[in-house]
Structure formats: structure tokens, C-alpha cells
Amino acid sequence: MSDLKTQIEALGPAARQAARALAVSGTAEKNRLLLAIADALEKEQETIIAANRQDLEQGKQAGLSAAMLDRLELNPKRIAAMAKGVREVSSLADPLDDADKVLKDWTRPNGLHLQKVRVPIGVIGIIYESRPNVTIDASVLCLKTGNATILRGGKEAIHSNKALVEIVGKAAVSAGFPKDVVSLVPVTDREAIPILCAMDKYIDLIIPRGGHGLVETVVTHARMPVLKHYHGVCHVYVHANANLAMAEKIILNAKCQRPGVCNAMETLLVDKAIAKQFLPLIAKSLREKGVKLFGDQAASEALGEKLEEPVDWVTEYLDLILAVSVVDDLSAAVEHIEKYGSHHTDTIVTNDETVANEFLRRVDSAAVFWNASTRFNDGGEFGFGAEIGISTDKLHARGPMALEELTSYKYVGRGNGQIRG
């Protein structure tokens, strides 16, 4: 443990130094760094694939499913896609460039000229369990915005991650940056997370990307700010005055287009005024898509068929499963969402603009939609170019966390000898 601690803590000062180098570098230099990384990924393709093969071997021995092994695999096509992604990020606008960095500019009566200017956050810790491409995708967004990262990936991908971060480090040096602009916790012991979470002197923000256990560990231990990319218990409420054909289209999309993601719908709320008319129709369409329905007593009655009750209303199924509740009115829908939802994404389907505005105002979620699929709560769909995830927190970044959300700010004051009276 003590060795582990020393080893991980050593990443802190190096990352801080690298962050300082990034913070004073311009857009062109940072983009040069990104392009060097893209080139290096392609050039070192064989090194990556050899390391990845070790992970795949290890995964097979550990009995990973075919699907998991597939997600783990890096091949020439996927490496090319990774490099392409890096080049795309390099071509995005830099929120820190001279044209965009000044957020406010004003002069006080005493002549003190003040500016609020964007700056990088500093060092960002990213803890993830997912595919090795996250290693590149996430760290490159941080580099674009002048932040150093300390990554802690899952044990399944440790060999791939080590190879990738080493390649990034070499590319960084070749582009005139410190090697440690991106660093990787070289061990996958569980104890690594509490150690990282105590390094608030060196890590300015921690982003956990993963399941409940990971997020809970980080929230419990972190001394620095945390931005959780947590679960989405998203609702669609079909109001009494809804276009039912539109409602059906939105529900099928929100539930079935990609059920395994956080902005997919988990609960359908149907207004009692239309429940008898709408539920048989939507149940049929959903079942044709393979969706299993749970429902409350009122839903069963409206459908004319006994539905299994859901265990609770807070579970994120991430699967072709939908919980259905019949609600009395708009207020009951809002109450349900506020009580059981995860404040991620919620939609109302209605033709009534007044009702819609009431819903949009009262539901306290990162994104609230009127007559649109929950699936639109996404950086790409919002036109943000890239996102590091969808924040379920309320401070600093809420919803799609894109380049701007990876920055902080400071105040710069220019005077000619002003003092306070």
C-alpha cells in the first residue's frame, strides 16, 4: 500500500508541471500536439495491437464475454478511427484562443480595467472502466483545453492503456511539451482510487465514468470537485393533449434506438385522460421492438392486462425494459419525475404550449424537452463538437460536458496604481 501510494502520488507534481506548460501554450501549439498524437497512433499501430493482444489474452482467461472482448479489441480500423477523432478535435475551435477567451471586459469608475478570462482547469483525473479508446478520446479533449490528465483505466485494458499513454507522452515531447501532459496510474489495484481522490493538491477535478460502485467510491473519498457522469432515469410524459402518433415515435426512439445509454428512456408516464386509448397502442409497438413492460396498477387497468409491477421506479435498466405509470395530470407527472428521476433528461409530449412551458420550468433536469426524444441530450446533438460525457451534477457543468466546460476562469485587472480607500 505504501509503495502504491508513493508511486501514484509521484504522478501529481509531474502532472501539475505539465499543466502549467499547457496553460501558457497557444492554440496552434496545442493543435500541433494533437496532430503529433494522431500521427503517432498510426505510426505505432503495431505496438498498440501487440499490447492490446495481451489484454485480450488476459480477458479470455478471465472469462470475459465475447461482447466485452469485442469492446476491448483494438485493430487497425479502430486505431485509424481514434487518430481521426484526434484530428477532428484539433480542428475544433479552442475556447481559450484570443477571440474566445475573454468572457467579460469592463472598466471600474476608478479606472481599473477588468477582464474575466477563460483558463484551463489544470489537472483532471479521469477514472473509467470502459474501452481503451476512452484513454485517447478523453485525454485529447483535456489537452485541447490546456489541461493535463491523470488517467486511471480499467484492469482489462491496462496493457493497451500503458502503450497508448506512452505513445502520447513521446508525441508530447516531440511537440515540445512535457511527457506528463497525460499520465496513467500504472496499477489497477482498487486502493488506487482513494489515493487519487486524496491528491487535491495536484488534481483539480475528478471525473468518474462508470457504474454505481466506482462513482460511490469517488464521491466518498474525493477531496477535490467531482463531476459525475452518472445514471439517467429519463422519463417521457404523454400529456392528455398530445399528438399520439408523435408520442409513439418519440417513445420508440427514446427507448429502443440505443437502450444501453444514459439518455435512453426508462419510465413512461401516461396521462390518465388518454391512458386507455394510448397504452394498448404503444404497448403493441414497444413489444414489436422486443421491449418488456412493467407497470403500476393503473397502467394494467388502462391496458386491460395485468403488468408485472417494477421493483422500484429508480432503476436504470439500460435495456429493452420500460416501466409505465399512469398519472393524474401534469403536476403528478412532475412529482413522479422529481421523486424518482435522476435529473438527467425528461420529455413532455403535448400540443399545449402552456402545459409544455410549465413542465420545462418545473422539471429540474439537465435537459428538458418538449416534443423531442430524450436521446438529444448529447454534446454532438447540441452541436458542441465533442463531449467528455454528460454531467449529472449541477455545479460547473450540467448536461453535455464539452470543451467550454473543461475550462475555468480568472480575473485579470490592469491599473495605474489603484488602491482601496
Next chain:
Amino acid sequence: MSDLKTQIEALGPAARQAARALAVSGTAEKNRLLLAIADALEKEQETIIAANRQDLEQGKQAGLSAAMLDRLELNPKRIAAMAKGVREVSSLADPLDDADKVLKDWTRPNGLHLQKVRVPIGVIGIIYESRPNVTIDASVLCLKTGNATILRGGKEAIHSNKALVEIVGKAAVSAGFPKDVVSLVPVTDREAIPILCAMDKYIDLIIPRGGHGLVETVVTHARMPVLKHYHGVCHVYVHANANLAMAEKIILNAKCQRPGVCNAMETLLVDKAIAKQFLPLIAKSLREKGVKLFGDQAASEALGEKLEEPVDWVTEYLDLILAVSVVDDLSAAVEHIEKYGSHHTDTIVTNDETVANEFLRRVDSAAVFWNASTRFNDGGEFGFGAEIGISTDKLHARGPMALEELTSYKYVGRGNGQIRG
């Protein structure tokens, strides 16, 4: 402990309900609430003074100093000032009103109309040790921005705080809001803080205002975001090419005008090129103001007098004490500030604009100044109207935390049946 826990946890759901009522209320309704509070403070002056007398009695018995008893005391003049402060906040612009709340507004190629709109944060926990007027000052800024608060004041002011929060609650009810828009942890046991810090389901943000021990306890235990209003180890760097008369004026102001506040200067960095010329001059002026000087070897040499070395360079003296170091150049000054500073406020005095811009760019502090006193890092001085404190954190709010910083945002999307392809 278990009773205490139950008692404190009961504040959570009530505050959440109150926050929901505040969140959907308009500017006029919130201002009416503030004015009702101001009136009630004046009308219930005797109740407040009677409760305050209990605190003063208790304080005397506990041996509080005359200065502390003075800070604790509420009298008609101070209550009138409190009420005046509340009325001033009511007259400030509301960042959540219709004119200001839309931060972005755009339409996607698919016709989905998106807005990024300001919303309140929700429930804010404020833990403080200071004077009872903070109970009103802080909670009123939160109410103005639609947030409910759970307050935890110091034990010295418990009777005053209880009386004040009860008056606020009654005023809230009279203005059509729930009583619990402001609530007070009714006990002052130390164990209350970890209990509050675990209530992330009900408290969206915790603001600790106080000394190291308090901040440390909150940072260790908090599961929700924390905005620290922490210490200021602020520097003034006098560059080789400085106007020395201006430097003297700024240093005297930064150190002496109000030494007990976070934006007062703690360390003077003098460029070696001018140290022999400048140090004797500034040492004389500072000593005339009663300032005790510490200094490093080089400072002693330049001054021609052996200065006592400071114990360290990270102490916030909050007193007429100044640590002086002679540095080689701009880079050495920046290194010193980055190594020992608290990223609060730092100033360079120079006639050289290029050097100044380099300093402003490289020093990573909430506020960086060129030719102005560190004392300007302040919401009032920035023209923000009011502030709840000066954040030393880097996420969400950095520097003066005013009304805008007491808000979050959400995305509102209006469509006509959009689904993802």
C-alpha cells in the same frame, strides 16, 4: 448521535420542497419575500436583541474577548443595517429574470430549438463561524437567486441565529413561501457537520466559511460540491522596472488598509535589480505603519539589516506582518507564487507591459493584477453588487462569488417530434 442525525436529516426534505417553490417563483415574488424579511427584522427587533443577550451572557461566561463580544452583539443600529442590506439585495438585478436567464439560444439543423437557461442551484448549505449578521446576509443572497439554505452557524451565536431564522421563516410564510426557505441546524454539536456533509441527496452545494479546521472537516466529509472561501496568501511582486512610488503606495494599501482579510498581502517579492534601492524605503514606510518584517537572506542583505526568517512562506498572517523575499526575475517571482501562494490574488508592479502580461498569464490565481492593490479582489470592488464570499476553488465559481455564481443552468429543448436517427 442518532437523535442528532434524525433531527438534522429532517431539514433536508423540507429544504428541498422549499427550493422547488423558490425555483418556480418570479423576481417580483422573491423581492417581496426579501422586503418582508427586512420589515420583520425591524419589527421583531426586541426579540432579536433578547435572544442576542443570551448569546452575550453565554459568551461572557465562556470568557470571550471584548472584540469577539463586540462582533457578536446585535443592537438596533446593527439590525437596521441588516434590514437595509436586505433591501439593497432586493433592488439588485435578478440573474434569473426573463431578461437575463437565457444564456444561449440556438436552433439545430433538425429544427430543435435549444436554450441554455439559468436556474437556481437548489439547496445550499452554509457553514460559518462568524457574526450573526451572516445568517441574514448569506441566506438573503441565496433567496434572491431562488435557492433554499440550510445554515449551520457557530455556537456563540446560536440564540441569535435561532431568533433570526424564525423571523425569516415567518416572513416567508407571510409572503406566500414555505417556512423552510431558510433553515438552521438547531444544535451546534461538532458532529452536525459530517451529518450535513452526507446529505448530498438534499444539499446541492456546501459553502464553508471559516478557519482551516472547519474547511478541512467539510472537504473530508462532503459528498456534494464544496466551494471553499479559504485563505489568501497574496503576493505583490515589484519588478525591476517598477514605479517605486506606485509600488510603495500599493504595498502599504495591500498590507495595511485591512490586514485581517483574505485579499490582504502576505508576501512581498522584490526584484533583485532594485532590492537595495527599494527595500530600505519600503521597510521604513511599513514599519511606520507598525508592520513587522520577516525576510530571507537576500532581503536582509539588500536591506543591510538581519531580518528574522519567516517560519514558512505559506502562512496567512492576517496581521501587520509581512514576509519579504528577493527574487532573481519574473520567472522566479512566478515560481515563488505558484509554489507557496494560495491562488487567491497576486499583483505585479511594473512599467513594462510585456512583463506584466507575462505575469498575468502565468500566475494561476483567482485574480491577478497589474499596478493595483490585491485588495481589489472583491465583489463590491468588481461592481458585482453583493458577494457571498471569495471562492478559492477553480470550478463553478472562482474569486468573488456574487448572484450569478449562485445559479446553475439547464438545457431546454423545444421540438416538433424530433427523434435521433
